[in-house]
Amino acid sequence: MSTLHKSVRSLSTCILAFAGSVHAQSTDKIITKLGHTLGPDNHYQLTALEFAKAVKAKTKR
Structure with a gap:
């Protein structure tokens, strides 16, 4: 797993926890x-x- 993907995963975890x-x-x-x-x-x-792309793909507008 690339560093970018690890960073996105970590950021996602923090945002979801919040x-x-x-x-x-x-x-x-x-x-x-x-x-x-x-x-x-x-x-x-x-x-x-990358995180913004993932959130946009998984949220409804």
């Missing part, structure tokens, strides 16, 4: 923002983009 602690009703919208001070080609940015 989201699980928030007791939102099914009609509530949860917005999670991620920021960093590194360049656009840094692994943090690449991981965040």
